[in-house]
Amino acid sequence: MAIKNFFNKIFTLIELIRLPYIKRATDREFKMINSYTDYFKKKAILHNTILYQSHNGMGMSDSPLAIFKELISHPSYKGYKHIWVVNDINNPTINQYSSMSNVKFVKLHSDEYLMYLASAKYLINNHSFPSYFQKREEQIYVNTWHNTPSLYDESSNYGRVYANTQRNFLQVDYLLTDSLQNAKNLMGSYDLDGIFKGKILAEGYPRIDLVLNSNSQLVKKQLSNCTTYKSNQKLIIYSTTWKNEYFSKQNDDIKLTDFLAQLKLNIPTGFQLLLNIEGLPPATINENLKDLIIPSYMDINEILSITDFLISDNMHIINDFAFTNRPIIFFTNEEVDSFEIPVKICTDLTAVTKAMRNMSNTLTSDIKYGSETSKITPKIIDSVLNNNSSWKIYSIANEKTNLIFYCGGFLNNGITTSAINLINNIDYDRFNVIVVDNIRTDKASIENFKKINHNATKLIRVGAMNISVSEWYIHHYITKKGLINNRLEKYLPFNLYKREAQRLFGNIDYDVAIDFSGYVPFWSFIFAFGGFKKKAIYQHNDMHAEYYKKINNKFKHKQKMNLIFPIYKYFDKIIAVSKNTRDENIKNLSKYMEETKAVYVHNCIDSEKIKQQIKVNEEMVLEETTFLLSSKDISDGNLQIKGIKKPTKNKINFVTMGRLSPEKDHEKLLRAFKEFYTKKKDSMLYIIGEGVLETQLKELTYNLGLQKNVIFTGQLTNPYSLISQCDCFILSSNHEGQPMVLLENLIIGMPIIATDIPGNRSILQEDYGLIVENSVNGLVQGMEQYLNNNLPRFNMFNYTSYNKEALDKFYKEIL
Template sequence: MNLKSLKKVSKRKLAFFIKPIIDFFRVRDIRNRTLYAKYYEKYSVVDNYVLYESRDGQSMTDSPYAIFKYMLQNPKGKDYVHIWSLSNREYLKDMEEKYRQHTNVKFVLRNSRDYLKSLSKCKYLINNSTFQNIYTVKDEQVYINTWHGTPLKNMGYDMEGVLPTGPSNVVRNFLSTDYILSPNTFTTEIFNSAFKLENLYEGQILEDGYPRIDLTVNTTRDEVTATLKSENIDVGDKKIILYAPTWKGDTISKPRNDIEQIHDDISKVEAAVGGDYKVLVKVHPFLYKYAVNSPLLEGRLVSDTFETNELLAATDILITDYSSIFFDFLVTRRPILFYMWDYDDYKSNRGMYIETDHLPGPICKDVDSLIHSIEDIEGVQEEYKDNYQSFIDKFCYQEYGNVTETIINKVFNSAPANVSSNNKKEKILMYPGGLRNNGITGAAIGLLDNIDYSRYDVTLLVNYTNNQEILNNMLRVNPNVRFAFKIGRINQTIYENYCNYVTRNRGISSTFLERIFPWNMYKREYKRIVGKSKFDYIIDYSGYSMFWPNILLAGEAKKKMIFMHSDLYSDMNRKVNGKRPHFINLRGVFSLYKYFDELVSVSEATMEVNKERLKSYIGDTKISYVINSINPKKIKQLSQDDTELYYKDKQPVLVNARVNRQRRLEIENIPVPVEGEGYTNYINMGRLSPEKGQDQLIEAFAEVHKKYKHTRLYIVGEGPMRPVLERLIQTHQLEDSVFLTGHKSNPFYLMNKCDAFILSSHYEGQPLVLLESLTLGLHTIGTDIVANRYVLEDGKYGMLVENSVAGIAGGMLAVIEQDLPRPEFDAEKYNEAAMASFYEKLDK
C-alpha cells in the first residue's frame, strides 16, 4: 500500500472512531437519542411511576391533569410517584413550588436527561397528544392516550389533500398505546377510520368519556374567579362570556396571527353587552405566543396554563368557531354561539364531520349577528333546545363527574389491555423499497392494487420523507393500505453505532460479526415504528437494502419473506461510472438470507439463476417464486388518459421539464404519435441504467433510422445513464427522432400511441414492462435473456432477439418489413395466476 492510500485508510478509520463522539456533543438530537437508548437498556420499568405530559409539556392541563388531580386527592394515588414533563423552566419552578408539600410529585424538563430516564422507567405514561418520535414503548409499559376532544373538523387521513406523512406521529403513538380514551361512539369510529387503526390496533379504546370534563362538573365558580383574579382578571358580579377560537393557518408551526381581529370583535361585543357580561378570551395554544405578547387583550386573555375545563365551569355563554371545546361545554347545558365569520373558506380547506345546520347553537357570520344572539340569549336557547339535547344524547352521554375514577380503576387496577382486534383479516407488514421511480416501486404498487383487502390488512413500512418523487408514489398506493413511518434518526448507543457500521459494511458473515450485531437496537427501532402491533406476515419486498430487513427481522410473525427481483449476483457486481453501487449493500443483504423463512424470486427462471449463483448464502433457506402482478384495468384506463397532453402549433406534445447539467431549467416539447402520420414509433421504458441496455438500443435505432427516416424512439425513464445516452443521440444526430422523456407518472398514454415496445436489457427479474406492453397489444420485442424468454414464453407473445445491436435492429426492422400479428395476451387471466402464486406464499 502506497503512502497516499495509507493516509486515506487512516483518515477513514479515524473518522469511524471519532465521528459518533463528535456528533454526540455537537448534535442535540443525536445526544438525546444516544442517552435514551442507553437508559432504555439500563433501567427497568418501575411499577408505581407515572409520567404525565400534556400539549408537548406546555402546561399541566386537560385529561392528564384531571387524572393527576384525582390521584393526588385520592388514597389510591398516594403510593404512586407522579412525574410531570414540562417544557418551560420558569413554569416548572412555579409548579415545583405549588406542589412542594407533595413528596411523591416530581417535575422533569422535557428533553432533559431526567425526562429521558422517566420515559424509560415509568410504567404508566399519560399523554393528551403525542410523545416525540424518540419514544419507544416497552412491553411492560402502559401507555394511555387521553386525546383532546370530540372532532368537529376533519383530522388524520380524512383531511382534504393530506399527505401520507401527515398523521404519521399520531398513528405511531396510537399503535404504542394500551388505551385510547374516547368520549363517545362517534369519536371511536373516527379514531379507527381517520388514523386507520381498524384491524391493526392491539390496545383498547375506552369509550367511558374524558376525565377533563369531570373538572367542568366538579369545579365551582368561586374557585374559577379566584384563580382569574390571581391572573389580574377581575370578573366581579358579571356573567362570563368565553370566546375560544381555534387556530387558523396552513401549518401548526405557522398559525395565522388573528389577535387584532379578535380584539376588534370582542371590543364591539363588550361595547354592546359589557354592562352584564365580562368577555374573556382563551386562544388556542398555537396562537397564545402571539396573544400573550400583545397588549390588545390585556385584562381579558386567560393564560395558556389555566385549565380550560375548569374555566368552563364558570362560563355562562361560550363563543367558539370550529373548536371541539363546545362538546365539553354541553355538560353545563348553557348556551353556545358559533362565530364562523370565515365558514366557507374554512370548510373548503379543512372540512367538517358535522353539518352546521345541526349544531347546538346559531352560526353567526358577522359581529352584529353575534351581538344580537347574545342580547336574545334566552330566545336562542329555546330555538336550539332540540339540537342541544340531541348533541348531549350523541356526544356527551357519559355520567360526568366520576369518569376519571372509572378510567383509573380500569387502567391502574388491571393488567394492560393488549386486546387484539376481533377482525379475522391476516396482517401483512411490508417494506416496498424506497418508492423511487423504478421497477420495484411499480411492481409493489401493482401488487397492492390486487390484494384482496377483505382477507388481508396491509401496512407499508417506509421512511418519513419530504421528497416529492416518493410522496407522489405514496399517493399512487391503494388507499386500503396504511403507512408506518420511520420518523427521525434511529436511537442507538455509541457502541451500537460502531457495531452497526461494521456489520452494515461487512454483513453478518462470521460468528464474531453475528455476536456484535446490534440486535437490540433493531428491536427497539421496530417497536419505535409499529409499537405493539402484531403481524402474521413480514415481507421485505425490495431485497436491496441492508437496513430495512434488519428492522423487519426484529418483528415476530409466523412467516418472514424477502423478495429477489433480479439476478442479484449480477446486480451486486454491476458497475455504474466505474463503481459498484450495490456491492456493499447486497453483500450485507445476502448475509441475512439465513434469518428469513423464505426467499421469493419474481419468476421461476430468476429463482433458478439466484439459487445457483447465491447458493453459498442461501444455504438451507427455502427459495421459491411468485410472478409479478399487474393491473390490466388501470393500465387500459391510463392509456386513454390524455391529461398530460398539450398542443404546440396544433400538434400534440408532452412537456418534459428538467434541470440540465448546467443546472438550468430545460423545457422540451416531445411530439406525440398521431395516427396516419406515417411514422413507426418504438418505445422503451425503464431506469436509465447500464443493465437496461438503452445505449445499444439507440445504436440499433440509428441503423434502422438510416434506412427508414419516418421512425422515432421514445425512452421513458430517468437515471445515471442519461448523459451517456444524450451523447449517443448527438453523435448519431438523432435529436429529432430519439426522445428521452424522463419519468412519466402515466407512461401508458404514450405507450398506447406507439407501434412496438422494445426491452433491451442485459438481465432482468420478471420485467413488468413487457406485461404492460402485452396488455396494450403492442408488438413486443425483448432481448433473448432468461427473464424475457420466460415472460414472452419463448416468443409466443412477442419476438426474442439477440442481445446485441444487430439483434435489436433486426427486431425493429421486422415491425416495419414483416406483417407481424399482434399478441393475443389475456392480461386478466395472467393476473389471476399471479395473485394465486402470491397467496400461496401466505397460505403455506
C-alpha cells in the same frame, strides 16, 4: 507502505471511537436518543410511578390533570408517585403542588424526563410522546386524546406530527373516548383501521369532571392572578385558534385583533370577556387586549366550570362546555346544517352581539357552579390501575393476517409499479396490508404513494433508531464493512433492530414482513430481525449482475448487497419475480441462498389502469404538427404545457420505456436504431423514462445524428397514451427480473422485440413476443423483421388468468 497502512488503520479506528462522542456533543437529539436508550435497556420499572404529559408539556391540563387530581385526593392511591412534564418549571399553576413529596415536575426532553419516560409504570398523555419514545412491555400507556378527530384525507401531506401521533397510537394500551364510533373515527383519521390493538374505554373524557366538578373559588383566584377577571362579573369566554379560517378568508383590514377589540366593546353590562386562543403569537395582540388572554398554562376545562356562556368555533371546547347546559354561540362563516347540542349559530359580529344580549337576559342571577354528576375519572382509574372495570372494554382490531410491506421508497421504477399492482390486488377481506415508508419529500414518490389501495394502512417512519453508543459502533462498523466476512455476523446488534421494529409497529401483530424492495439494508435488517412470525425478501433482478452494476464507474449496489446477501438465510422465503430469475440467482448466489427457500412469484398487473390510460388522449396542433400533451400546469395565472410529437402513420415508430441506467442498455438500442435508420429513414424511436445516463444518452444521440428521429420524453404519468400509438415496443436490457413493461404491453397487444435474457424469456417464451440476441445486431435483425412484416404470429395474453395465478402463488409462499 505497510507502516503507512498500519497508521491509516489506527487513524480510522481513532476517528470511529471519537465520532459518537463528537455527535453527542453537537447533536442534541442524538444525545437524547442515547440517554433514553440506556434508561430503556437498564432502568428498572418504577411500579408505583405515573408520568403525565399534556399538550407537549404546555402545563397541567386536560384529562391528565383530571386523573392526577382524583388520584392525589384519594387515600387508596397515596402510595403513588406523580411525575408531571412541563416546558416551564416556573409555571405558576404548579406552585400549589410543589410542597407535595410525591409530586415531581420535570422539563420536557431533560435527562430526568428521559429516565421517567423509560421507567414509569404508567404513562398518561392527551396527544403523543416524542419520536424516540417506545413503550416497554411492562409499561401501560393511556392516551386520553384531546381533540375532535378529523377524517383521513388521502391527499394530506404526511408530516412529522401526523406520523409520530400515528406511531404513538400503535403503542397505546388504553384509549379514552366518549363513544366507540369516535374511537373508530379517530383511528380512521390516522389510517389505523383494524390494526389498532389498544383497549377502548368509551364512556367519556376525564376532563369533563374538571368542567363539572372543579373548585370554583380556587379557579377564580387563579384566573384573577393572571388576567383582568373579576369575580363579581359574569364571564364570557371566546375560544378559537390563531389560524382561524374565518379571519384568514377576510380582507386585510379585518383581522382577529380588530374583531377582539370590537367584541370587547359590545360585551353586555355586568359581563366580562376573556380570550382562549390556541397558538397565539404574543406580539400580535394589542396592549389593551393582553390582559384578557388566558395563559396557555391554565386549564381551559377548569375555566369552563366558571364560564357563564361560550363563544367558539372549537368543537371539542363546545362539546365539553355543553355538559354545563349553559349558552353557546357557534361563531363561523361556514354553512352549518344542524347541531346535536343546542347552540346559537352566528356568522358576523352583529349577530354575535345580538345573541350575547339575548342570552344575558335569560341567564339566572345566581348560577350554581359545580355538579353532583357521577364522575368519569374514578371509574377510569379503577379500570387502568386495578384492572377492575365496570364498563365494557371495546376493541376495533380485526382477526385478519397482517402483511407488512416495505416497497423501496416509491420511486419511479418497476419495483414501485409492481408493488402498487400487488397491493391493489390483495384480498382485503383476508388481510390487513400495512405499507411502511420514510417521509417522502420528492413529488414523484408522494404521488406514487397515493396510488396505494385506500384499504391499505400507510405507516410513516419518523425519528431514528434508539441506539446506545456501543450499538452505534457495531452497527456503523458492520454497515461500512459488510457481512461478507462471516465472522462479523455474530456481532450483529440483533436487539437494536428488534427494538426499532417495536418502536415503529408497537402492539400490532407481527404476522408477515415482506421486504418487497430487497435493495435497502436498513429495512432488510428490520424485517429479518424484528421478531416477525414469517419473513420474505424479494429479488427483482439478476442480483449477481446488480452486484457488479456500475454507474459513473462506481458500483451502485455492491456495498448494500454485501449487507443483504449474507442475511438471506434469516428469511423464510426468498422470492424472485420469475422462474428464470430465481434459477439464475440460485446458480450465482448459492453461497447465500438455501435452494429450499428460493421461490418465485410473478408480478401482478393492473390491466384496468393500462386500458384506461389508452383512452386518455389530449392533443394540440402547433405549426401543423400534432403533439400529445404530457402535462399541464396552471398556477398564478400562467399555463405551462408539455407535449410530445405524436407518432404518425407514415413512419415506423419504435418505443421503449425504463430507467435510463446501465442495465437497460439504451446505448445498445441507439446504436442498433442508427443501423436500422440508415436503411429506413422514415423511422422514429421514442425513449420514455429518466435516469442518471440521460445526458450521456442524449449526447450519443446527437453524435449519431439521430436527434430528429429519437425523442426523449422524460417520465410520463400516462405512458400508454403514447405507446399505444406507436408500432412496436423494444426492450434492450442486459438483465431484468420480470419486466413489468413487457406485461403491460402484452395487455394492449403491442408487438414486442426483447433481448434474450432470463427476465425477458420468463414472459415472452410462450410465443408472446420476439426474443432476439442480446446485441446490437440482434436488435437490428428484430427491427428488420418487423419492417418486413416477418414477425411470427404471437399468442393472445390472458391477463385475468395470469393475475389470478400470480396472486394464488403469492398467498401460498408468504403464508
